[in-house]
Structures are given as structure tokens and as C-alpha cells.
Amino acid sequence: MSKLSIDRVSKVFAKKQGEVVVALDDISLEIEDSEFVCFVGPSGCGKTTLLRIIAGLETATSGEVSLMGAPIRGPDPKRGMVFQEYSLFPWRTVKNNITFGLEMRGMPKADQDSAAETYLAMVGLEQFREAYPYELSGGMRQRVAIARALANEPEVLLMDEPFGALDAQTRNAMQRELLEIWEKTQKTILFVTHSVDEAVFLADRIVILSPRPGRICDTIRVDLPRPRERTGPEFANVRRYVLGLMDSCRLPSKI
């Protein structure tokens, strides 16, 4: 049995005057344990909606997502999420942001503290444990957000363009760090991005979505060994191939 199973999921948004928008159309996908899957596609292809359905923040109009056989009915700490926007609670210090989920679970204070230290160390922010989010740079905030999600020890980590607002250099550094964390924790990661470069650098498998209605146009396995060399010829080949697929996905004939 696969870890996460997306079974014929569709999502229709009702607009005013009876108009409807089909955001996702008949999406099916099986995701293995510890797999790193990237979803790419142009804006409006429903990739964020799909992630939100898996998180339990939206409900599918039809179809079902199940985690280890159990259908998803609503948000649950088993599925951690890192948002595109800075979602840290500004009134909590870095450490208290990380322990938020543990507090909700009613974990004893001492255990919370030691968990916080573990994940602070993992993202390299030990000196900032008592800092407030406004004191952090964008990259640091997203690192805390990752630590906060991981502290809950989720089965799956959902990431919705988490590095989209960062500058190119920070973004590359964050991608490397994320891979290190992934190798260390062996989490299953579902990562939404519109950057092909990012997807090729990170993913075991890239799922290409076509826009309006959002459908899976193609999936490709990336077998390049890690760490991947962004400027290498193999990298460029995969990148070109994915870009070509994305272009053909846009054509009506393919849809």
C-alpha cells in the first residue's frame, strides 16, 4: 500500500451567478513513503488547491485522499504544512512557534523544550530561540516554519511554494538545507512550485499539472544522483525536457 493515495479527486468552485470553475479534474496519484514529489504547473492549475485538499483545509468535490489507508476528513497534525506566506505567529517567539503543535497535543513542557532544541538545531537557528518573527529574515522565517511543521512529527510534509518569496541565493541555500533535512528525517514531502529549476533540483518525481481544469498532464521520475549540480548537462537536459512537457501541456490538443 502506498503512503498517500489521491483517488480521482476533483474540485469545483461555485462562483456568482451559477458559474463554476473546475480547479481540479480527476486527479489520481500514489505517493510512496519517503518520496519527494514536486508539483509544477502555471498559476491557476490548482496545485495549491490540491495541496490544501491533502492538508484537509479544503474538501474535494468528489474523490478521496487517504493517508496510509485512512481517508482525510480535515486538518490533522499528521500532515504538516509550510505555507508560501510567512505564517509564523508574530506574538510567539521562535521557540514557542516551534512548540505550538506540541502544546496543542498537551506534551509536557520539558519534552516540548527538548523537541524545540532538536528542530532549532536542525534548521540552524539555536541563537534565535527567543527572537520574535519580526527580527528574522524571510529565509529564517521559513526555516522556523519548517521546524514548526516537523516538530509535530508528521507523516507527510506539504510545502506550498515555501521559497517563492525569497531571493534566488537564499532560495538555493534553502533547497539544499531542505534536502539535508529530508535525508535526515526520511519524511514524505509534497512540494508545490512553479519553478522547474527548483523541482528538478529537489524531486524524486515531478508531477506536471495543466491549467483550467487542473489535470495531471505527465509525471516524470528524476533519477539524477544527489547533490545535483544545477549547471551540469544532465540537469539541463531534465530541465529542458520538463519545460517542453509543460509547453505541450498548455496546448488544447493535449487536454
Place this chain on the structure above:
Amino acid sequence: MRHRTRVQGKGRDNRLMDATRTHLLRNRLLPVVSIAAVAIVWQLVAQFIVQNKNLLPSVTDVLGAFLVLLESGRLASDFSTSLTHFGIGVGAALLLGIPLGMAMGWFRDMDTAANPIIEILRPVPPLAWIPFAIIWFGLTPVAAGFIVFVGAFFPVLVNTYAGFKGVPRLFVEAARVLGCTSPGRLIRHVALPAAMPSIATGIRIGMGVGWMCLVAAEFFVGGRYGLGKQLWVSYSLQQMSNVVVYMLLLGILGLAMDVVFRWYVDGKLLKWRTGEVA
């Protein structure tokens, strides 16, 4: 060469320090100068142009009256009585305004049900409640407190409501994904802290309006003591110097409460907002 650089550096340091010093001096000195200037002009106008204590008591008249009142020892009772009225009113406004504002801001049905009532009652001036305050509570501190309450309640309510309406959806979703799912916990752990800046603003405005209502409330319903009451009594005895003393005391006390409140809120409660543009 090295020596010269150091001398130059020192010179720049000194100039910098001088600049900060004059800046500080200016910031401290200017308010004192402006207050002194107003006092002098006031004194001159009262003493040489108006020449009538009842129309415009001079600074020295007011100071003299203040010293007499201070010696009589009744100011303490006036203070504590006024603060009692104020405390009853503001306390009740917080106790009712914050929970109601939270409920209306969070639950749509509460909002729809309560909003029309609030919108009709809100424009009614607090002083229009004086007749009912007297009928319901008699000539008691509670009646005066009730008027303060009416003044303070709506700013507290409306700002709490706005704060809860404005809780970013992102924070709520982030919390839900982390396992904070029931409405009670979301309110306690997300909405309340997120809305705190707005609630604090509401309390501050409410305290200001409540303080203004205090004088009028004491005119009509106060007992023997109270700053507002004494202002009124002094007027009826044509002791206009005393009227000015009570006016100034009301101003200074109101300012002091606002300063303390802001110090507490900005320094403790909302420390996390430092550096954010409000």
C-alpha cells in the same frame, strides 16, 4: 598618520555626541519653554487685561487655590471617588465589551443578530443615559460608573470586533494544521493574541471617552466627592480658581493613565510588535 586619524576620529565622535546632546536638550527643553510661555501669557492677560478673577483667574490665583485645596486634604477623597466611578465604568466595559466583541467578530450569527442593536445604541450620547442611570441606580457611584461604562463600552466592543474580524486566515489555517482545531482553542491561541493590538487600542479609546464622561456623570449623580463634582460645586460657589484647578487635575490624571497604559501595552503586552509598522 595613525595619530592624525585617531584625532580626526575623536573629533567626529565629539561632534556626534554634541549633536545628540543638543537634540536631547531640545526635546526636554522645548516643552518646558512652551508651557512656561503659555503660563506667562496667561498670567499677564489675567492680571493686566482681564483683571477679573471670576472671568479668568491668573496662574498665581490657581496655584494659591491648589495649595489651599491640598492643605484641606480633600483632594485625596476626590481622586479616589473619581477613580472609583471610572473603575466601575471601565471595568464593566471591558467585562462586557471584550467577550461580546469576540463573539461577534468570530461567529457570523452573533454578528448578524447583535449588529443592528449595537448600531442603534452606539450613536446615543452617553449623557443621554443619565436619567435612566439615576432611576436605576439612584444617586450612587454605580450610577456615575454606568455613564462612564456607556462611554467606554462601544470603543472597546467595536475595536475587539474589528480585531477578531481581521484575524488573518493564514494564522488560523496554520494553527489548524498544527492540531489546534476547536473554536475555543483557536480563539484562545490564535484569534485573541492576533487581535490584541486592536483590543488594546479599543481599551485606550474607551478609557479616554469614559474619562470625559466622568465629569458630566458626577455633575448629576455624584455624591459629595469627585473631581467632576467639585468642579461643579466650585462653579456654583463662583470659585473659578478652584474650577481651573479641577480642570487641570482632570487633564493631568487622564494623561497619566494613558501614559501608564501605553507603557504597559507597548512594553509588555505587545512587545512582539516592535519594529512592525502599525
